[in-house]
Amino acid sequence: MKALLRNPACLIGILLVVLHLVVAIGAPWVAPYAPTSLLDAPLEPPSATYWLGTDDLGRDAFSRLLWGGRVAMLVAFAAGIIAVVGGAVLGLSAAFMRGAFDDCMLCLVEMKLAVPTILFVAIFVTGFGQSIPILILAIGIIQMMGVIRTTRAAGIVLMEQGYVRAAQLNGESGPKIILRELLPNVADLMAVEFALRASSALLLVSALSFLGLGISPPTPDWGLMVEDAMALLDSEPHLVLAPALAISTLVLGINLAAEGLAEALGLDAARGGASG
Amino acid sequence: MISLILRRGALSLATLFLLASFIFFATEVLPGDALDVSLSADEVAMMPPEVLARRKAELGLDRPILERYLGFLGGLRKFDLGRTIITRAPVADIVAMPLRNSMALAAVTLLLALPVALGIAMAAAQAKGRGLDNAVSGAAIIGYSIPEFVTGLLLIAVFAVWWPIFPATITASTNDPLSVLLAAAPLAVFTTIIGSIAYLGRILRVGMIEVMASDFVERLHLSGIPRWRILLVHALPAAVIPGLSAAALYAASLVSGIVVVEMVFAYPGIGAELVRAVTRREVHVVQAIALAAAICVVSFNLLADLGISALDPRTRSA
Numbered sequence A: 001m002k003a004l005l006r007n008p009a010c011l012i013g014i015l016l017v018v019l020h021l022v023v024a025i026g027a028p029w030v031a032p033y034a035p036t037s038l039l040d041a042p043l044e045p046p047s048a049t050y051w052l053g054t055d056d057l058g059r060d061a062f063s064r065l066l067w068g069g070r071v072a073m074l075v076a077f078a079a080g081i082i083a084v085v086g087g088a089v090l091g092l093s094a095a096f097m098r099g100a101f102d103d104c105m106l107c108l109v110e111m112k113l114a115v116p117t118i119l120f121v122a123i124f125v126t127g128f129g130q131s132i133p134i135l136i137l138a139i140g141i142i143q144m145m146g147v148i149r150t151t152r153a154a155g156i157v158l159m160e161q162g163y164v165r166a167a168q169l170n171g172e173s174g175p176k177i178i179l180r181e182l183l184p185n186v187a188d189l190m191a192v193e194f195a196l197r198a199s200s201a202l203l204l205v206s207a208l209s210f211l212g213l214g215i216s217p218p219t220p221d222w223g224l225m226v227e228d229a230m231a232l233l234d235s236e237p238h239l240v241l242a243p244a245l246a247i248s249t250l251v252l253g254i255n256l257a258a259e260g261l262a263e264a265l266g267l268d269a270a271r272g273g274a275s276g
Numbered sequence B: 001m002i003s004l005i006l007r008r009g010a011l012s013l014a015t016l017f018l019l020a021s022f023i024f025f026a027t028e029v030l031p032g033d034a035l036d037v038s039l040s041a042d043e044v045a046m047m048p049p050e051v052l053a054r055r056k057a058e059l060g061l062d063r064p065i066l067e068r069y070l071g072f073l074g075g076l077r078k079f080d081l082g083r084t085i086i087t088r089a090p091v092a093d094i095v096a097m098p099l100r101n102s103m104a105l106a107a108v109t110l111l112l113a114l115p116v117a118l119g120i121a122m123a124a125a126q127a128k129g130r131g132l133d134n135a136v137s138g139a140a141i142i143g144y145s146i147p148e149f150v151t152g153l154l155l156i157a158v159f160a161v162w163w164p165i166f167p168a169t170i171t172a173s174t175n176d177p178l179s180v181l182l183a184a185a186p187l188a189v190f191t192t193i194i195g196s197i198a199y200l201g202r203i204l205r206v207g208m209i210e211v212m213a214s215d216f217v218e219r220l221h222l223s224g225i226p227r228w229r230i231l232l233v234h235a236l237p238a239a240v241i242p243g244l245s246a247a248a249l250y251a252a253s254l255v256s257g258i259v260v261v262e263m264v265f266a267y268p269g270i271g272a273e274l275v276r277a278v279t280r281r282e283v284h285v286v287q288a289i290a291l292a293a294a295i296c297v298v299s300f301n302l303l304a305d306l307g308i309s310a311l312d313p314r315t316r317s318a
Helices: A001-007 A008-030 A062-068 A070-097 A098-112 A117-128 A132-159 A163-168 A174-211 A223-230 A237-265 B001-029 B035-038 B043-047 B050-056 B065-077 B092-126 B131-145 B148-162 B178-183 B186-214 B214-220 B227-245 B249-263 B271-280 B281-309
Strands: none
Touching: A001 A008, A001 B214, A008 A062, A008 A070, A008 A237, A008 B271, A062 A223, A062 A237, A070 A132, A070 A174, A098 A132, A098 B043, A098 B249, A098 B281, A117 A174, A117 B001, A117 B065, A117 B178, A117 B249, A117 B271, A132 A174, A132 B092, A174 A237, A174 B148, A174 B227, A174 B249, A223 A237, A223 B148, A237 B131, A237 B148, B001 B065, B001 B281, B050 B227, B050 B281, B065 B131, B092 B131, B092 B178, B092 B186, B092 B227, B092 B249, B092 B271, B131 B271, B148 B186, B148 B249, B186 B227, B186 B249, B186 B281, B214 B227, B227 B249, B249 B271
């Protein structure tokens, strides 16, 4: 932990993430107005009443900015947890069992490489409709493949260790070895993976919202806000730049923190790789 | 080498087959059939059951799943992508030109981004741990933390609004020659290039640093070969290998990036077509775009794999 705080880039990252989390959690109390209520004339310029002015429907842009990360973060973190927990269990099981199950997992990972993430989610949305649970599930599944790859590789190394051998010779059951001997030893890796997966999930979900395939209106969301205000870039640039800056600083914060964490733990974040 | 090409080729085909199956089951079996997906829940509820049944029979959707699945695969083998459910337009006609446009954007991006990323990676590896390297790493992490649509809009804000030297959106149409289209889209090309440089530069830098720290580079040093020669002739091919193994990931992320960038600039490619098809629930168009993208990524991956084995003799026996 001390090593993390001594690395200035990592410290900035952690501060950015904490700031965003505090704002997201505190939005209902901090925001001056309700994010979806129509308050005034559309496109009022920034003023003491409306710090960022009003949007194209006359809603307070500043309140929407404070609220705008909540759903995206919920989706990203939930998908990250699904990806890391599911991926670690499958990846370690593959490392433990090898054989046909391992081949299946490798095949899945290989297949994922061929599908651009946005298309994967688009297929899900076409089939199952556009809703938050579907988004979480689709993003969680696609992100899981990368975690399977890294935890499987780590698991194969661990399987050669004396204590795993000893547990096997003791006749302990497979699930017990996976949960008791392997899983605790990839906790570091899982922490870094969670950060990387959450940051790419955030990029993905805001890109999807921007495309109109992610979070639906009237939910306040940064990706949607950028899309809404895009046509007003020349007259009301603040309506585009504020949510754009919010997404970018949050993702940057997570990535900086993940990089610092990986360095402190002696893992290679660039190789584990956040991937689009 | 030939047996390697055959084996990798077969593997790629198997991957595509599995993907096609996944696409079919995720869009036409699990959520109901193609007509259920094409219509909204309200429309299905409004339609009398016998009309719905007749429409399904017309579309061949009353056949058992296995038969429809085999029909789907059989159509793919003949590059027959079917027709849209509602308007009955041939899917191949809808997808062909946008696909061409998107592939042109991807090709230009790759051609321009790769040399720049290589150059940056070499410069950064030379200065490992010092100012330039830190600046490059910092720029890369910022580069891949900013969503493509934000980069695109920032470029529009700077180069189309404040200092209007480029058009904000593209006025060329879908069927224009590629030269016209790409010339009309400088900011779209810049946006995809920036993302690609951040992505490739980061991977290539790691490979480069690893190689420059290796024993064999040390040996070359000691035998008095100049540093630039080591860098260009000996280290570069070795450093490209990790880059090539990340090629599939890069290709997939390039496609995702292009989908978004096309929407920012109104570039007439598969991105715009995909979003339109998903929101209008045109199942077969979504399927065709997903398959086309998968074929591109898988072929790119295949080429990268073969490139690795050409560059790295150790992998040939594997």
